Amino acid sequence: MPAALDWLQFVLAPQMINGLSIGVAVVLMALGLTIIFGLLDVINMAHGEFYAVGAYVAVALLTAGLNFWWALVLTPLLLAVLGYATERGLIQRVFHSKDRHTLTLLLTFGVAIVMEDVLKIVFGANPLRIEAPIAGATEMVGLFFPNYRLFVMVVGSLLIAAVWLLVFRTSIGAMVRAAAFDRHMSASLGVPVSTVYATTFAFGVALAGLAGVMLAPIYSVFPTMGRDFVLIAFSVVIIGGMGSIKGAVLAGLLLTQVQSISSLFISPVWSDPLLFGIMVLVLMWRPQGLFGKLGQA
Amino acid sequence: MGALASSTTTAPAHGPGGAHGRTRDAARLLALLFFVLALGFAGTAFALGDVFFLRLATEALIFGGLALSVDLLLGRTGLLPLGQALFFGLGAYVAALTLKHGGGSFWLAMAAATAVSALAGLAGGLIAIRSKGVYFALISFGLAQVVSKVVYNTRELGASDGIIGVPQPTVLPGVGAADPLGFFLVVLVFVAAVYATLAYLGGTPFGRQLDAIRTNEHRVAFLGFDPWRYKLTAFVAAACIAGASGALYPMLRGFVSPELMFFQVSGNAVINVIVGGTGTLIGPLYGSALLTGLKSVVGSYTAHHHIVIGTLFVVVVILMPRGLIGYATPALQRWLDRRGGAR
Numbered sequence: 001m002p003a004a005l006d007w008l009q010f011v012l013a014p015q016m017i018n019g020l021s022i023g024v025a026v027v028l029m030a031l032g033l034t035i036i037f038g039l040l041d042v043i044n045m046a047h048g049e050f051y052a053v054g055a056y057v058a059v060a061l062l063t064a065g066l067n068f069w070w071a072l073v074l075t076p077l078l079l080a081v082l083g084y085a086t087e088r089g090l091i092q093r094v095f096h097s098k099d100r101h102t103l104t105l106l107l108t109f110g111v112a113i114v115m116e117d118v119l120k121i122v123f124g125a126n127p128l129r130i131e132a133p134i135a136g137a138t139e140m141v142g143l144f145f146p147n148y149r150l151f152v153m154v155v156g157s158l159l160i161a162a163v164w165l166l167v168f169r170t171s172i173g174a175m176v177r178a179a180a181f182d183r184h185m186s187a188s189l190g191v192p193v194s195t196v197y198a199t200t201f202a203f204g205v206a207l208a209g210l211a212g213v214m215l216a217p218i219y220s221v222f223p224t225m226g227r228d229f230v231l232i233a234f235s236v237v238i239i240g241g242m243g244s245i246k247g248a249v250l251a252g253l254l255l256t257q258v259q260s261i262s263s264l265f266i267s268p269v270w271s272d273p274l275l276f277g278i279m280v281l282v283l284m285w286r287p288q289g290l291f292g293k294l295g296q297a
Numbered sequence: 298m299g300a301l302a303s304s305t306t307t308a309p310a311h312g313p314g315g316a317h318g319r320t321r322d323a324a325r326l327l328a329l330l331f332f333v334l335a336l337g338f339a340g341t342a343f344a345l346g347d348v349f350f351l352r353l354a355t356e357a358l359i360f361g362g363l364a365l366s367v368d369l370l371l372g373r374t375g376l377l378p379l380g381q382a383l384f385f386g387l388g389a390y391v392a393a394l395t396l397k398h399g400g401g402s403f404w405l406a407m408a409a410a411t412a413v414s415a416l417a418g419l420a421g422g423l424i425a426i427r428s429k430g431v432y433f434a435l436i437s438f439g440l441a442q443v444v445s446k447v448v449y450n451t452r453e454l455g456a457s458d459g460i461i462g463v464p465q466p467t468v469l470p471g472v473g474a475a476d477p478l479g480f481f482l483v484v485l486v487f488v489a490a491v492y493a494t495l496a497y498l499g500g501t502p503f504g505r506q507l508d509a510i511r512t513n514e515h516r517v518a519f520l521g522f523d524p525w526r527y528k529l530t531a532f533v534a535a536a537c538i539a540g541a542s543g544a545l546y547p548m549l550r551g552f553v554s555p556e557l558m559f560f561q562v563s564g565n566a567v568i569n570v571i572v573g574g575t576g577t578l579i580g581p582l583y584g585s586a587l588l589t590g591l592k593s594v595v596g597s598y599t600a601h602h603h604i605v606i607g608t609l610f611v612v613v614v615i616l617m618p619r620g621l622i623g624y625a626t627p628a629l630q631r632w633l634d635r636r637g638g639a640r
Contacts, residue, residue, distance in 0.1 A: 272443050
């Protein structure tokens with residue numbers, strides 16, 4: 001069976017590794033979405049645009065003469081400020097309304113429209129490219145993998161682990177989970193709930209921005225880049241269970257693997273319908289997704 | 298007492314806008330005003346020999362039909378559709394293909410578009426109606442995104458170019474889509490018919506069921522009704538309305554493109570509904586007219602009109618979530634009452 005082994009080694013393995021490097025970025029994106037939903041009950045329709053803004057901020061910082069590593073550190077910080085301002089200035093205003101779900105969804109949708117047009121005005125509609133900061137490729141098991149993709153995989157995995165530790169093993173994370181579980185009780189116990197809300201939103205937005213910077217050297221950067229990408233992130237969050245961190249990680253890695261392996265057999269055009277079909281099947285079986293909410297995790 | 302409290306707390310903040318009962322006169326007056334203004338506009342434009350604005354207004358009415366379908370779901374049933382452009386685009390494609398290859402009859406194109414949209418609505422509804430609240434919104438968004446991407450990449454449907462050179466059909470002897478005034482009136486009659494049907498349905502037991510589902514779905518089941526069936530019916534009806542509205546688009550512009558199914562179109566329909574007034578039915582038509590006009594005015598200064606529309610939308614959602622007509626109706630009613638009382 002040498003042909004089959006060759007296929008595994010030279011066709012399937014590289015595809016899976018590539019899928020994994022996209023996968024960690026999708027997971028970062030989905031983590032932001034799911035944490036925001038788990039705590040604030042807000043569907044952030046602007047998440048894809050925050051991802052795009054992250055990529056563009058990196059482009060701007062590089063143009064200003066900073067190197068990629070500075071961009072990698074500064075972009076999430078800048079995005080966190082933007083997210084904090086969005087929560088405090090806009091979302092907070094409709095947060096106590098009776099149908100918060102719909103209103104915040106519509107609100108972030110409006111924000112998304114504005115942000116996309118701002119990107120078009122500032123940077124133009126044409127796709128931009130940034131150089132991969134790590135050149136070259138590494139040979140493993142007779143195959144060459146671009147070093148930058150390996151870097152994305154390693155750093156992305158570390159970040160995912162860090163998010164998990166932050167939420168489940170620190171006192172800040174305990175406050176966030178407490179606020180998600182019962183906001184009135186948490187408030188009466190001294191948790192600064194409204195600050196926790198704004199900070200969590202900022203954190204989720206920073207994760208989207210981080211995914212944007214990390215993928216910018218792999219994909220090209222254009223104003224509507226967030227829209228396709230956010231669809232995968234939404235599917236991941238829905239399958240994993242809205243608000244579930246474990247669900248976002250597992251579903252994110254699984255879906256991106258399905259996507260990259262299926263592209264060996266079917267045209268990439270059909271990979272979105274395939275992912276969507278999986279999502280519908282999972283929802284038929286478990287309408288609430290695979291895992292529970294943030295407060296219960 | 299507890300039951301009473303729960304039924305009031307679950308009512309949406311921007312509910313039906315009081316289109317029934319105490320504010321009925323004002324709502325009727327505002328609806329009448331819209332169609333009178335439309336006729337007045339048509340007369341003025343015809344007298345001045347204008348074509349551009351008449352065509353633009355026709356487009357506003359077509360997107361008004363799409364907004365009506367969104368209002369049926371959002372304002373009446375409490376389902377937020379983020380992918381209604383799917384059925385609009387589907388209707389447009391079916392109509393374009395029928396007109397181009399199927400003899401070019403207006404009525405055949407409309408019938409085919411509506412029938413295909415109904416089937417697609419049934420299929421999409423079976424998938425989307427299973428889920429509630431935000432899940433429904435996201436799944437309708439995903440459905441449209443997936444289908445539009447497939448259409449965008451299907452060469453048989455013209456891929457990203459769409460279908461061009463769609464012949465403009467004759468509606469009635471002497472009235473064709475090529476005639477700006479005639480076609481404006483055709484679309485106006487279509488939109489008025491959709492509006493009248495939906496307004497009538499609102500008062501029937503079916504409409505009451507939808508209101509009940511929006512207000513508190515769980516209790517509808519306890520009363521012995523199956524919410525699922527009513528929601529699916531509303532979804533299919535909305536798909537038909539969106540599809541029939543979409544069918545008018547290629548007759549007006551002579552082409553269809555996959556952009557008609559894109560999120561921009563779905564999003565604009567939701568914006569029209571929210572800005573005009575959710576659940577008021579006439580509000581979405583006002584919203585569509587207002588925003589199409591605004592886009593045209595802003596568009597003559599800059600290509601970036603989304604910034605203006607998006608900002609307006611954010612402001613409306615935060616400051617006046619019931620929309621223009623949602624606030625105008627009670628105000629007008631108060632004025633009418635005062636005048637009636639003084640007499």
